[in-house]
Amino acid sequence: MKTDVWTRDKLRNLPPILLGTAIYAFGLHYFIISNELMEGGVTGIALLLNYIFHLPPSLSTLLINIPLFYLGWRHLGKESMAYTIFGTLALSFFLWIMEWLIHHQWLEPFRTNKDYFLVTAYAGLTLGVGLGLVFRYGGTTGGGDIVARIVQKARGWSMGQVILWFDATVIGSSLFFIDKEKILYTFVVVFITTKVIDVIIEGAYAARAFTVISDHAEELASQITKQMDRSATLMPAIGAYSKEQKKVLYCVVARQEMKKLKDLVRSVDPRAFIIINEVQDVLGEGFKPE
Structure with a gap:
């Protein structure tokens, strides 16, 4: 499917x-x-x-x-x-x-x-x-x-x-x-x-930061690594209402990769909660060298 x-x-x-x-x-x-x-x-x-x-x-x-x-x-x-x-x-x-x-x-x-x-x-x-x-x-x-x-x-x-x-x-x-x-x-x-x-493409910055709250965060991180050759960070979190433990995924991508990452998240978990922030500057592997 x-x-x-x-x-x-x-x-x-x-x-x-x-x-x-x-x-x-x-x-x-x-x-x-x-x-x-x-x-x-x-x-x-x-x-x-x-x-x-x-x-x-x-x-x-x-x-x-x-x-x-x-x-x-x-x-x-x-x-x-x-x-x-x-x-x-x-x-x-x-x-x-x-x-x-x-x-x-x-x-x-x-x-x-x-x-x-x-x-x-x-x-x-x-x-x-x-x-x-x-x-x-x-x-x-x-x-x-x-x-x-x-x-x-x-x-x-x-x-x-x-x-x-x-x-x-x-x-x-x-x-x-x-x-x-x-x-x-x-x-x-x-x-x-x-x-x-x-x-x-909706933005004058070099990159965008994605914060994704999903029940399939680990699978999503694996697919990002395989399909986009990007790294991601998984952070432990607790739902304020449900008190359930979750993992929040954080990933920074180049602006032309925004749609690909959004489509990837939706294909893995259509119910994922996605927050996208403008990134003014990025230093590190895959972006500007320090």
């Missing part, structure tokens, strides 16, 4: 991920590529290949991610990679759709030579909404996310730090091929995108 609910919940998340990748692909072609701006991560590498060799981003994004799929499948597991592979394939598909529409002149990208701030504002808004939807429903678009999760698991580094360094390296290397002015505008796009993502 739990497996049926789990499968149904997973399938329910796919349409928003599809919508998010479609919006993201539209923003890349309509605002970013048409004005030769940049992005970070694997998408940024695909844009560079497009600007230098005219290689379609739909193809290069997929080709770059294939070896990352293999690494993620080995080190992160099949279940963890399912949404990532789906999101990456969906992104490549919608990028191809946009390329087809532009090639047949059914879509005219927004180009400008004078008001790049308008372009950066709408590009950041569009990309942020797209990625925000993908992240909110448990998906990713591959690339830097896979690398960050592997490094986090192997070294204990923060995913945010790994992604930041990866993005900075890609954008920095584009200085050899793109005007400095456009690189500066790119940083504005990245900033706006990040803020919009925070709004879409």
Whole structure:
């Protein structure tokens, strides 16, 4: 029974991920590529290949991610990679759709030579909404996310730090091929995108703390360790009314893992009492190093 609910919940998340990748692909072609701006991560590498060799981003994004799929499948597991592979394939598909529409002149990208701030504002808004939807429903678009999760698991580094360094390296290397002015505008796009993502997934903090009161706390802690590669703390407690002894589970997760943990708790114990708190800062394994 739990497996049926789990499968149904997973399938329910796919349409928003599809919508998010479609919006993201539209923003890349309509605002970013048409004005030769940049992005970070694997998408940024695909844009560079497009600007230098005219290689379609739909193809290069997929080709770059294939070896990352293999690494993620080995080190992160099949279940963890399912949404990532789906999101990456969906992104490549919608990028191809946009390329087809532009090639047949059914879509005219927004180009400008004078008001790049308008372009950066709408590009950041569009990309942020797209990625925000993908992240909110448990998906990713591959690339830097896979690398960050592997490094986090192997070294204990923060995913945010790994992604930041990866993005900075890609954008920095584009200085050899793109005007400095456009690189500066790119940083504005990245900033706006990040803020919009925070709004879409309901929070500007790096993590959330879950306090769960459940009769199945030990089973839940075991599933969190297996399925999410996160640790949890079990604390003894006594019910004020029933006087029964219980165990309270406490767990801190990254913001993009919120929905996955909520779904996991509900699948193990639909009657669990869940409290979610914003966490302003987290030091330790899996987050920021001390």
